[in-house]
Amino acid sequence: MVLQEDTQQQLKNALKARKSLEATYEAQFKILAQFVSRLSLACKGVDVDLDNRLAKLRTELNRGTDLEKLLPFIEGTNEILKQLESKQQIDVKKIQQGLAEAGKLLQQQKGLPDQLRRELRLLLGKVEQPSATVHAFLPHLTDLTKLYQTALQAKQQLDASNGADDDRYGHICRQISVELTNLLSELAFAEDSASEMDNIRQSLLDKLPIDSLLEACLKTISIIINSINRERQSAEHFLLKLNDALSSVQQAVVSSVSSSSELKQKMQLLNQQIELQIEHLGEASQKATSLEQLKSLVNDKLLAITNSLREKEQLEQLERNTLLLSLSDMERRLNELETEAVTFRKRISDQNFRSLQDALTEIPNRAAFDERYLLEIKRWQRYKKPLCVVLADVDHFKSINDNYGHSAGDKTLKVIAKTLKLNLRETDFIARYGGEEFILLFPETELAELEVPLNALREKIKKIPFKFKNVSVPISISFGVTQILTSDSGRSAFDRADEALYEAKKAGRDKVVFKPGS
Numbered sequence: 133m134v135l136q137e138d139t140q141q142q143l144k145n146a147l148k149a150r151k152s153l154e155a156t157y158e159a160q161f162k163i164l165a166q167f168v169s170r171l172s173l174a175c176k177g178v179d180v181d182l183d184n185r186l187a188k189l190r191t192e193l194n195r196g197t198d199l200e201k202l203l204p205f206i207e208g209t210n211e212i213l214k215q216l217e218s219k220q221q222i223d224v225k226k227i228q229q230g231l232a233e234a235g236k237l238l239q240q241q242k243g244l245p246d247q248l249r250r251e252l253r254l255l256l257g258k259v260e261q262p263s264a265t266v267h268a269f270l271p272h273l274t275d276l277t278k279l280y281q282t283a284l285q286a287k288q289q290l291d292a293s294n295g296a297d298d299d300r301y302g303h304i305c306r307q308i309s310v311e312l313t314n315l316l317s318e319l320a321f322a323e324d325s326a327s328e329m330d331n332i333r334q335s336l337l338d339k340l341p342i343d344s345l346l347e348a349c350l351k352t353i354s355i356i357i358n359s360i361n362r363e364r365q366s367a368e369h370f371l372l373k374l375n376d377a378l379s380s381v382q383q384a385v386v387s388s389v390s391s392s393s394e395l396k397q398k399m400q401l402l403n404q405q406i407e408l409q410i411e412h413l414g415e416a417s418q419k420a421t422s423l424e425q426l427k428s429l430v431n432d433k434l435l436a437i438t439n440s441l442r443e444k445e446q447l448e449q450l451e452r453n454t455l456l457l458s459l460s461d462m463e464r465r466l467n468e469l470e471t472e473a474v475t476f477r478k479r480i481s482d483q484n485f486r487s488l489q490d491a492l493t494e495i496p497n498r499a500a501f502d503e504r505y506l507l508e509i510k511r512w513q514r515y516k517k518p519l520c521v522v523l524a525d526v527d528h529f530k531s532i533n534d535n536y537g538h539s540a541g542d543k544t545l546k547v548i549a550k551t552l553k554l555n556l557r558e559t560d561f562i563a564r565y566g567g568e569e570f571i572l573l574f575p576e577t578e579l580a581e582l583e584v585p586l587n588a589l590r591e592k593i594k595k596i597p598f599k600f601k602n603v604s605v606p607i608s609i610s611f612g613v614t615q616i617l618t619s620d621s622g623r624s625a626f627d628r629a630d631e632a633l634y635e636a637k638k639a640g641r642d643k644v645v646f647k648p649g650s
């Protein structure tokens with residue numbers, strides 16, 4: 133009985149121990165299942181097949197599926213994990229290689245800051261160290277990204293400063309374009325070069341890159357050299373003709389002198405012969421004994437004298453003819469020379485005229501203004517009569533070029549120049565100063581006297597019905613006006629007119645601003 137009780141107790145204890153073991157086991161299984169679940173979630177994203185398997189394992193573990201049943205599935209998953217491990221080694225190599233290549237590529241870039249180069253060298257050393265996982269490369273990747281960022285910022289700064297250089301170049305190019313355009317308007321070109329020069333002038337109105345600008349400069353120089361050569365050749369041709377004519381005149385004079393001295397000798401000889409014959413006649417007639425003898429003697433001698441006289445007359449005629457011939461030859465040569473000289477003089481005066489005229493607007497150019505300004509200032513100094521200087525500038529002219537093309541701009545300038553010129557007095561002077569700027573001189577005129585006419589002129593220009601591409605385009609002009617003062621130089625008065633023009637522009641354009649000076 134006691135034994136039975138003992139056995140029962142032992143069985144109870146065993147059952148209790150087993151239950152507690154089962155409970156522990158169950159608790160541990162749960163913990164393990166949770167751990168495996170978390171671990172599988174942490175591994176998520178490495179491989180789709182593995183993800184699916186781990187998801188399934190999580191579900192089974194949560195359901196509490198018997199481990200034994202899960203064993204084949206776990207073994208299969210193990211296989212995949214092994215494959216993934218070798219794949220990971222390949223990935224590690226790849227990422228190591230990729231990082232090293234990216235780093236070396238950065239190293240090859242020019243203009244990197246020294247500090248960045250140093251950091252990059254250190255980083256590449258680290259990247260070359262062996263590593264078991266891809267994760268180990270993450271900090272290197274972050275560092276390399278930072279270095280790339282720094283390099284990019286440095287390059288941007290460099291680009292910005294290069295951009296400033298480009299701006300400076302652009303500014304210089306524009307200045308050269310404007311100067312070259314002004315110079316071209318001061319040079320006179322023959323017909324064939326004129327159209328070529330006009331093409332260059334038109335191209336200079338665009339924003340030219342440095343190479344095209346240099347090309348335009350070279351072309352201009354070559355055209356100028358060609359026209360100088362042509363002028364030189366034409367002058368040489370004229371001088372050769374002059375030389376020719378002079379030498380033929382000289383020859384004619386020499387030959388007429390020599391032929392006349394030859395003739396003179398012959399004449400002297402004939403005269404001597406005639407005198408001798410007359411002498412003979414005298415002597416013979418004294419010796420004659422009969423009238424018959426005297427008659428025949430006189431007849432003979434008269435015949436001889438008549439012959440000598442005829443010969444003399446022929447010689448004289450020959451002399452006259454030779455002289456006439458060489459005179460008419462000389463006259464012909466001189467006439468030719470005169471025609472040549474007239475053409476040459478006309479060329480020079482045409483050239484003088486053209487070199488002082490603006491080719492586009494056909495009004496005087498800047499060089500002509502400079503000459504006239506000097507003259508007017510001298511007059512003003514001598515006679516102390518008032519003299520006003522006016523600068524005029526077409527408003528927003530660039531937009532006419534930009535919107536309707538350069539030929540529309542050119543047309544505008546021509547019309548405005550014509551209007552300005554037609555509305556001035558004979559004694560006033562106007563020139564195209566350059567671009568869309570005109571300069572006017574009003575001798576013997578006080579500043580106050582210009583208020584009405586200049587405003588009328590401004591209104592008149594505003595009312596010109598410009599039409600481009602079928603669009604009516606209103607165009608206005610601004611004026612800056614000043615009067616020369618005793619303390620002025622030509623330059624200072626000009627600058628004051630320029631300041632007045634600037635004020636007119638600043639005040640909204642389409643204005644006449646007077647700056648009397650202090």
Ligand SMILES: Nc1nc2c(ncn2[C@@H]2O[C@H](COP(=O)(O)OP(=O)(O)OP(=O)(O)O)[C@@H](O)[C@H]2O)c(=O)[nH]1
Nearest residue numbers: 337525526527528529530531533538541542567568
């Ligand atoms: N068509 C043409 N344009 C010219 C000529 N000479 C200069 N220009 C142009 O004139 C323009 C002048 O422009 P800006 O100096 O900016 O002056 P704007 O547009 O008139 O402006 P504001 O003077 O300030 O009212 C530039 O675009 C030049 O290229 C020329 O002979 N013919």
